[in-house]
Amino acid sequence: MSTGKDKLRQVIFGVNTPAGKAFDVSLLILILASITILMLESVQEINTRWKSSFFKLDWIITGLFTIEYLLRIWTSERKRRYILSFYGLIDLFAILPTYLSLFFVGSQALAAIRVLRLLRVLRVLKLVQFMGAANKLRAALKTSSQKIIVFLFFIMIVSIFVGTLMFMIEGREHGFTSIPRIIYWAIVTLTTVGYGDIAPQTTLGQLLAMVLMIMGYGVIAVPTGLVTADLVRQNADKDSTNSERTCNLCGNTNNTASSKYCFECGTKLD
Amino acid sequence: MSTGKDKLRQVIFGVNTPAGKAFDVSLLILILASITILMLESVQEINTRWKSSFFKLDWIITGLFTIEYLLRIWTSERKRRYILSFYGLIDLFAILPTYLSLFFVGSQALAAIRVLRLLRVLRVLKLVQFMGAANKLRAALKTSSQKIIVFLFFIMIVSIFVGTLMFMIEGREHGFTSIPRIIYWAIVTLTTVGYGDIAPQTTLGQLLAMVLMIMGYGVIAVPTGLVTADLVRQNADKDSTNSERTCNLCGNTNNTASSKYCFECGTKLD
Amino acid sequence: MSTGKDKLRQVIFGVNTPAGKAFDVSLLILILASITILMLESVQEINTRWKSSFFKLDWIITGLFTIEYLLRIWTSERKRRYILSFYGLIDLFAILPTYLSLFFVGSQALAAIRVLRLLRVLRVLKLVQFMGAANKLRAALKTSSQKIIVFLFFIMIVSIFVGTLMFMIEGREHGFTSIPRIIYWAIVTLTTVGYGDIAPQTTLGQLLAMVLMIMGYGVIAVPTGLVTADLVRQNADKDSTNSERTCNLCGNTNNTASSKYCFECGTKLD
């Protein structure tokens, strides 16, 4: 028995009906438009010329997002679950900045969070299989997470240690003006980014930098090795990945084996 | 029964007869010559001095390429297939710029596409075994492609998100003049290239940059892990690679198992 | 039979009693405070303003660390073992610089070693499982160490060789002023850090740099491959990691299978 509210839910949360697809594609276009406006606003020449247009467009988009947000709450079967879900919070934070800009100057800039709405694109494009690939990646990262934390901790200690040594060796006149700044340099070097805005000038400093570089170069093997080894093992026991549960309504595949309701739209799972 | 046209096809598309080899080697020399001219033309001192010579040489090479292209079409058994094939299109685009330069100033520069003709080198050098290695690589990339797309999507979202944050933190005076420019900076940092033409100056900006670097450093593990895991699995089931079908006439090994005609020269496969 | 000294040992070395936990958390806060002071001292504006406060705080922290060090020696069951252990030496070196600063100007800077006390954090947070992950990493690095040394030796020879060649090609006027400096450049390039403070200007120099970069890019595969292959094998024979022995008192899991006493606190193992 499908009431008007039920139909609306099908359109907003579902992806399988023509109306649902049309809704999702419109939403995707709206999100991309809002990001494009955000970017164009940041370019000074463009902003000074089209300021008032951007202002109007921003309010129109925020209005549409607000209506969508309220409809999502109204049609959701488990309202609290949706509001507190990852996507629910992003939907809220995407509309807040524009309203806050009425009270606080500059809060407009928080609209950056609107970018995260792009995550809906995955679902909109019905990339169920891509979600599967994403889930595998996430699983590999999760298994390796303990080792990766140990690894980050190690990088932190090395950076602070080298930073303090380098402060003594190079001194302030070569750009190594404070330990926090040298830790920034150490991370830039360890990760092989190497901006070159700070670089050692003394022979001893260059020697220490060389040790740090080779260490960073060798150590890059560690996270790679960890993730790879876990992916190799994952490939070995493929059947373990079949335990994912897909929601018939919205195609969300992130539900755990023990889920009874889809965490995205609140629909009951079989 | 081998007519003149058949013999010519053997010479142009084949690599097994002495005449076919001679043709391919001449073609290779011609391609390398055309690329060398393209490069020398770009060096200002050389160009101003030899301008007229380059002009003549360019027309001679284009003429020869045109004759070759027409002969390929004429001798090909399945003309349309050749014209619309990857190599057929490159052969066409390699000669177009010179002709277009008669009508449009600057279109000459499109000759860059001539570089792609170098791909023929692989075939000319009869590197059938190298093609095999290339195919394996392609297969590994194909299997991992879904995960790599998810990965690129993730990088895109992170870049836009960090870009917007950084725009607020650093502001215009430190070179972070617009969000698109900061996205460029974020990609430069995430991929650990690190030109240093834009670099954060404030402590908060450097902190965010450090998080981005370590993320990029850890995240580099992901594509590596994906490709490696697939290569390891590929090694495990070696026999699956024997399904390639090689063309007896031109040595092309890219034909799929269901191909009835070689997509390169149109010859019937057994 | 638990005397006062035994109880104190439980507090200082142990992590399982409430008092032990409180002691460890206080210690952690003290260590973090000492590092924060070290960092703030290095920022010129902050230092000139709060110099005397930093001086006092530094002596207070050193005093507390000294008391802790003496208590550790007094309560330890196997005193010499603790003093000569890795942690014992760090505990000593962490308090020495402040005392040395009475006699030698500048020795204060050696306080950098205090950073290493952060390693205690792992134990304080009772990250026994993280220690397990760290042990696995260490085992993988150990198995690959021979190959990594060969690899470093190779990098060294390549750097010296390229350095000497580059000195001849570029000469002093382009910043390549001496071979040691070019070796620094070669390492910066091989490890893909690329500061850009020294960069080749001549065409020949850029050609050699390109070879070095591609070599470095390809060669990065080697340490990664080594560590990964060892981690994959390690995953295959999981049971071998069960031989670790954990100390009931302090949770130290680094003891070898043949250890009779915990090397951290000297407690007898079962």
Place this chain on the structure above:
Amino acid sequence: MSTGKDKLRQVIFGVNTPAGKAFDVSLLILILASITILMLESVQEINTRWKSSFFKLDWIITGLFTIEYLLRIWTSERKRRYILSFYGLIDLFAILPTYLSLFFVGSQALAAIRVLRLLRVLRVLKLVQFMGAANKLRAALKTSSQKIIVFLFFIMIVSIFVGTLMFMIEGREHGFTSIPRIIYWAIVTLTTVGYGDIAPQTTLGQLLAMVLMIMGYGVIAVPTGLVTADLVRQNADKDSTNSERTCNLCGNTNNTASSKYCFECGTKLD
């Protein structure tokens, strides 16, 4: 029956007798001394002051190397084999530059090749096990070599193609003065070195650079994956590595299974 010549061979080529060890250690010291002199000579301040001392020392070392070279030829059982071997040629090229400097100014600089004599260090230190590790690495690189060549070929084509496009987009005024120079930039970017001496300024140029970076970042997975997959397989069939043949006289382990004489010292193998 051991004549004087035989004994001398034991000393020069062998590493198992005390005299042989003493000879090798002296040689190692001499090589390191010659490299140190080469480096110090390149530092302008040091060179102007100690020029005559360096001149004398250089001739003394060259004299000793010459005597060693002649003795090696005289005592070798298979002279031609030694002279044409890898080490034989390095031994020759290490002494030539000093003699050539009598006739040609600047040929002195070729002494860089002396660095390669360091490879003897591996043997001198009797690092037979390290040689084993090096051999495994070499085997992994050899198996992957075909794929790595395809990979380098791909990088070359991408660099030339992007280089030509970038020349059109950025133009001469932004440092992209000629296609060969842009190819250098493309390699600097693809390998994530990123000096920053040349960087795109236009939005379109930065867009193309971003594509190149992400490509380089993703593509780095390929050589790593290849080497790793081969190392994993190598670990699986360990027994295949036992076919190495070690020379009893000099400890050289590089001889192939079919070798009848050690290629280093010419001694007959069992």
